[in-house]
Amino acid sequence: MCICNRNWQAADCSERVCQFGLAHVDTPKGDLDHDGKVSNADDIVVDNDFVYPYGTTEQYPNMQNSDLQTLTNTAHYYMECSNKGRCDRETGECICYPGYDGVACQRASCPGYPDSCSGHGVCKSIKQLARSQYDNVYQLWDQHTTMGCECDAGYMGPDCSQRLCKYGVDPLYLDDVATVRFSTWDVGIMSTSSYHNFANNIFETKNNGYWALRVYDNHGEDWLTVPIDASATCEEVVSALESLPNNVVPVSSVLCTKTSFFKQNGSEITFSSTSEFYDAQHPKSAKHPYRLFYKMALWEAQTPAIFGELSPATATTPYFSSFQNRTANTASFTYPDDIYLSGVIYRLKMYGNPGKLRQPEVEVYLDGERPTLLIQNEKVITKVWTDGQAGEDEDYVADHCNGVTVRIGRAAGKARAYTDRTFPGLDVDGQQISYLTGLFQSEKDKLMNCLGASDFDDSNNIGVYNWDYGGKSYPHLIKLVRTVTTYTDGGYYAVIYYDPTATDIYDDSGSTGVFRLLNPFNPPDNLRTDQYEVYTTKGTLALTTELAEATFGFASQYIYTTNVSYDLNNTYNRFDANVPYDGDISCEKTATNSEKFRYLRHCLNTSDLFMVLNWEFPEYNPANLNMYRAERVHTYAPTHSVKDRWHNTLASNVADNTLSYLTHQITADISTNWGVSVGGTFFEADQSATKYYDDPNRAKFHVYKFFPAEESTYHYVNECSNRGLCNRQTGLCECFSGYTTDSCNEQSALAV
Numbered sequence: 001m002c003i004c005n006r007n008w009q010a011a012d013c014s015e016r017v018c019q020f021g022l023a024h025v026d027t028p029k030g031d032l033d034h035d036g037k038v039s040n041a042d043d044i045v046v047d048n049d050f051v052y053p054y055g056t057t058e059q060y061p062n063m064q065n066s067d068l069q070t071l072t073n074t075a076h077y078y079m080e081c082s083n084k085g086r087c088d089r090e091t092g093e094c095i096c097y098p099g100y101d102g103v104a105c106q107r108a109s110c111p112g113y114p115d116s117c118s119g120h121g122v123c124k125s126i127k128q129l130a131r132s133q134y135d136n137v138y139q140l141w142d143q144h145t146t147m148g149c150e151c152d153a154g155y156m157g158p159d160c161s162q163r164l165c166k167y168g169v170d171p172l173y174l175d176d177v178a179t180v181r182f183s184t185w186d187v188g189i190m191s192t193s194s195y196h197n198f199a200n201n202i203f204e205t206k207n208n209g210y211w212a213l214r215v216y217d218n219h220g221e222d223w224l225t226v227p228i229d230a231s232a233t234c235e236e237v238v239s240a241l242e243s244l245p246n247n248v249v250p251v252s253s254v255l256c257t258k259t260s261f262f263k264q265n266g267s268e269i270t271f272s273s274t275s276e277f278y279d280a281q282h283p284k285s286a287k288h289p290y291r292l293f294y295k296m297a298l299w300e301a302q303t304p305a306i307f308g309e310l311s312p313a314t315a316t317t318p319y320f321s322s323f324q325n326r327t328a329n330t331a332s333f334t335y336p337d338d339i340y341l342s343g344v345i346y347r348l349k350m351y352g353n354p355g356k357l358r359q360p361e362v363e364v365y366l367d368g369e370r371p372t373l374l375i376q377n378e379k380v381i382t383k384v385w386t387d388g389q390a391g392e393d394e395d396y397v398a399d400h401c402n403g404v405t406v407r408i409g410r411a412a413g414k415a416r417a418y419t420d421r422t423f424p425g426l427d428v429d430g431q432q433i434s435y436l437t438g439l440f441q442s443e444k445d446k447l448m449n450c451l452g453a454s455d456f457d458d459s460n461n462i463g464v465y466n467w468d469y470g471g472k473s474y475p476h477l478i479k480l481v482r483t484v485t486t487y488t489d490g491g492y493y494a495v496i497y498y499d500p501t502a503t504d505i506y507d508d509s510g511s512t513g514v515f516r517l518l519n520p521f522n523p524p525d526n527l528r529t530d531q532y533e534v535y536t537t538k539g540t541l542a543l544t545t546e547l548a549e550a551t552f553g554f555a556s557q558y559i560y561t562t563n564v565s566y567d568l569n570n571t572y573n574r575f576d577a578n579v580p581y582d583g584d585i586s587c588e589k590t591a592t593n594s595e596k597f598r599y600l601r602h603c604l605n606t607s608d609l610f611m612v613l614n615w616e617f618p619e620y621n622p623a624n625l626n627m628y629r630a631e632r633v634h635t636y637a638p639t640h641s642v643k644d645r646w647h648n649t650l651a652s653n654v655a656d657n658t659l660s661y662l663t664h665q666i667t668a669d670i671s672t673n674w675g676v677s678v679g680g681t682f683f684e685a686d687q688s689a690t691k692y693y694d695d696p697n698r699a700k701f702h703v704y705k706f707f708p709a710e711e712s713t714y715h716y717v718n719e720c721s722n723r724g725l726c727n728r729q730t731g732l733c734e735c736f737s738g739y740t741t742d743s744c745n746e747q748s749a750l751a752v
Helices: 126-132 234-242 441-451 564-568 594-598 642-646
Strands: 020-022 078-080 085-088 093-096 121-125 147-151 167-169 183-191 210-216 222-224 254-264 340-350 361-363 380-385 399-412 432-437 476-482 492-499 514-517 532-536 540-543 549-551 558-562 609-613 628-635 664-668 681-683 692-694 702-707 717-719 724-727 732-735
Touching: 121 126, 126 147, 210 234, 234 254, 234 340, 361 380, 399 441, 441 532, 492 609, 549 702, 558 564, 564 642
Parallel strands: none
Antiparallel strands: 020 078, 085 093, 121 147, 167 717, 183 340, 183 380, 210 222, 210 361, 254 340, 399 432, 399 532, 432 514, 476 492, 476 532, 492 514, 540 702, 549 558, 558 664, 609 628, 609 702, 628 664, 681 692, 724 732
């Protein structure tokens, strides 16, 4: 009897053994030892076989998932030629079936193999494709097996053989009141220095630092401007953008406003209603001057200079949010540290680039690995964000409530107290209340009818208008558009609910009850006399869970959810102390987190739309709301203890347990226009001036998931503007009769 060398088989050892890979398709091997039964995966049979020298199993083997949990009766184990090819016993090479390739036929071929992706893309594994989209993680059995094309910008299709056409605004979307939401980006070039004389990589020379802006088109292609001087004027920034090739940014399409600022205690930059910062297109001398409002609380301004936003110090740094009053009861109290923040902000209105565009990025490494924008011994911080004016392809709130116009009212509510301390941000007259006013009773009735149901249950609707008041779990989402404006004014989101018992504020209708705003919307001209058209949606804005609190820095794409009581008080949640819940709102279910779904009304997945709101204290919400899309929902392994973060807390019995705070992260498509701490940070009057505390019982923000309704959605920015067909071979629009331009976005006066 022959004892074959490794990778040889047969009675005379004349046949080669081919390579093994994870099987695309699999079946149990059956009764290999002929004992009349198929044993389970714990029994190893056929020892010293030429193909299986260490034995194999008759049933599917046990495997482990990404949580290291043992899975029984699993398929896709190692098989010769991955069960998608036959072995050439003479050469020991796999002859793969059509559609599979690799030495073990372990890959599902990309379209067009071996000339994959038509020369207009890159063939990647599903794991690589996931990572290329905001570092998403894919760890299932086929992570290296399932392949697909990542197309170059401007190409599409499974094999990247089809061209994309130019995007434009559907001319039939526009009417007497409908407007287009173009992208308006704020670009911040800042530092923690008391001055902003930036250098490049030569420390001795001041005022010669430079940066560049990377912008994206509708197809996802990135374009980098020429270097821009750190002290550039608006004209120089606009010139750099409009000088990009291929008419990426059309000439005379960008409007710019430059704001220079400096303030000590950089965690709180507030341009108040009395600020002298104005939009360049609506200056102080204009009939309707538009003031600019920024409230910034930057995590990077409070962590050591060696750390960026995502750093080991972030989770343990007490965070001062932009809405909090940190002066306690006397002017003698100061911040823990003297923090400076200075720099410039460029507001760029990109009126020649419609649609949902990827957020621009500031590049400061224009000399290899050496930064070209720095201040010695200080931290340079660059940010890009939008204040409720992100471009869009789809209008999710497109139902015009005909015959209804409103104004914005503001009033002081009654002050509230908590454990003998007035909530931060409340003046002596109480918190500010925003509401809709300027309504006749007939308009009020029409608005009720337009709003309809706020939740997914029509059986609890009320009144002849078959509608819901809206509440904490399911408020109403609307859009406000100025009645007299230009087509570039895309309007602003507002979240409202009806208060039927309000007696201290009135909406001019003469009846009790008002529509209150959850966000303290401040009309850009600050006059609060402008009339607004109201748009509604049949979509639903839904609270994910009241147990998970959101926290994030200003102008950040990273939003964290946490349940502070899980860390702080050694309790899991206030509903059931025996069931752990640490604030994870993701839809991913594992063997260790399945109990969370008892407390999640709605979970969050990648690609879901959401907002972040504070229900209890509306005045703490941003005035202008962003609609975010979750690009990644991820949980990191804990790296700190509870005492590392909460050593200054008012709560008692802080245990030295593993810290879950800032482990559950949502990566959004655009940056936040607000800063939100957990619970609240404040000074206590009986403590020293430099002593601060975290109070997790104070104002909390929660994630609200938006479920758009198809009947209320208008996809108005599209290839060929919805008024032509895209020729996939040439990438040119073939316009319908009566429509012209390369994107079919203009309607001819001679249309037939």
